[in-house]
Amino acid sequence: MEEKLCYVCSPYRGDVARNVKYAQELTGRAVRRGLVPITPHLYITQALDDRNPEERALGMEAGLHLLEPCECIMIGGRYGISEGMRYEIERAHKMGKNFSFADCGKLNGKDEGFLREMSRYPDMEERKQEFIHLLSFVERDGVQKLLEWLESTDFYTAPASTKYHGAYAGGLLEHSLNVFRRLVKRCPAADMDTLTIAALLHDVCKIHLYEKTEDGYRHNEQFPIGHGEKSVILILRHMPLTDEEITAISWHMGAFDSRAGAGRSLSQAWEKCPLALHLHLADMEATWFDEKRGPQE
Missing domain, CATH: 1.10.3210 (Hypothetical protein af1432)
Incomplete structure (x- = not known):
């Protein structure tokens, strides 16, 4: 194992059962690639109510602190780029993190353009x-x-x-x-x-x-x-x-x-x-x- 921390970014809201299963799948992929995955929405949502705006904001902020030590962010795009994902991706871009894309081949034009812009760093x-x-x-x-x-x-x-x-x-x-x-x-x-x-x-x-x-x-x-x-x-x-x-x-x-x-x-x-x-x-x-x-x- 490379012991490189990898932040897993995928949707949670909406079809929660489906999205949790997808986050688990991405976490497994990261482990099999030799990475150490951090998937905040798999466990922070067990302690905080994501339907409560104040608790959701607390959970998002806690998750973003976990992004700081990660070398890369794995973006799971099978079900599109959610609002929460956009926020995480923008923060990762500002921190200069490496991007890893999973299931992003069929994104709509808006999401594809957003990822293209976020993965471009200043020369x-x-x-x-x-x-x-x-x-x-x-x-x-x-x-x-x-x-x-x-x-x-x-x-x-x-x-x-x-x-x-x-x-x-x-x-x-x-x-x-x-x-x-x-x-x-x-x-x-x-x-x-x-x-x-x-x-x-x-x-x-x-x-x-x-x-x-x-x-x-x-x-x-x-x-x-x-x-x-x-x-x-x-x-x-x-x-x-x-x-x-x-x-x-x-x-x-x-x-x-x-x-x-x-x-x-x-x-x-x-x-x-x-x-x-x-x-x-x-x-x-x-x-x-x-x-x-x-x-x-």
Whole structure:
């Protein structure tokens, strides 16, 4: 067994007996393919009343939390794409999950078009334009100067690591956007300019850090001044930062930072600047839940 988690998405409402039988069939198919299936509507509906709008909403939200750690979503289309399935599929698309289709050969035009759109992911240029658009909304002197600097570097094409998450061209850009979405979700009431700066720029330390090899990437550090603190220094060359932004970006590696074992610096940073902890957690969520891992390049 591959031990890859797979979220099973199929209808429940309507002909419940038929749909439960179908969900069981899809779950069995996933197991036989070596996957570890998660089929929330087979068991959450045993504890909550799907006919009650409030309990249905609770069940849907609980199920979507189970989607986060899954590598792929299996979409069972034998009986069409229900409203609940659409919601799950849209969330899976936003999380960047891989799609697996079962019995989708006879969908109507509307459902087929929806799945085609959801299974298409932004290319590098689209992600670049999204990044520029988000950062351009920040009201801070130096933003345009910083964007011009980024354009002169390999930021938009660099990998996020040598062999782990985002170990492919454009991985750093993709990771930065994923961290932004995660951080905004974690801190909905925080200042949007600060969230945008902290999330989108926390890893600029990786600019010109990786060198392409025949079988992947390797480190080629030209400015060995640390990790988070390096990002802070590079940003400050072009744009001012608040103390909160400096602290969050500097400590976004959390306990993985080599400074963390020396005294209480990390604990003090998290105590005085909750954003530092939230940025670290958003970074981990993006790495483990949203991005491809392993030597897939």
